[in-house]
Amino acid sequence: MSRFDELRDIEIGQPTSWPAWFVVVAALVLAALLMFAGWQFLVQDQLQTLERERAREGELRNTYNSKKGMVVNLPAYQAQMVEIEQMLAAMVRQLPDSAEVPSLLIDITEAGTQRGLHFVTFDPQQEEVGDFYAVLPIRVEVTGGYHQLAGFISDLARMPRIVTVGDMTISADDSGGLTTSVMLQTYRYLTEEGG
Structure with missing residues (x-):
């Protein structure tokens, strides 16, 4: 089976x-x-x-x-934040507000005049507004010697307010002096009121 x-x-x-x-x-x-x-x-x-x-x-x-x-790392971050805030406050202090811009322009012309430069052109341009600051470009043309020009640039660098130098053109004139065209830029802080 x-x-x-x-x-x-x-x-x-x-x-x-x-x-x-x-x-x-x-x-x-x-x-x-x-x-x-x-x-x-x-x-x-x-x-x-x-x-x-x-x-x-x-x-x-x-x-x-x-x-x-x-x-x-929180304590280190907090210390770094305090340091950054202090640096920002110091930089903001170097930015003039709208009331201080005219006196800064006078300081720039006085610095050049004291160095013996003759201002041919001093032409503040249209202000360029950024997020929290505005840039005021100033077209300047001066005549004078090399050492006078170098002293003027040095004086600009030592100013308590931020002034930058750019677009510099130097040419010799007929009398043996120098004619310098430069674009200065100064910055101003925009206050919370909008200017």
């Missing part, structure tokens, strides 16, 4: 009469089905959740480490 013949004689309602090999196969199939169902419905979801949480843990760990580094 073959195994398939034994299967025809099996009575489903009486498992005690089943052949031993069939009980083992049925138990293995049932165990495999239970394991597959458990994997699909319980374990696989838990593994996906575990992977998501591991990725989130890495992100949280990175966030924690960056914030920890910021907290550890």
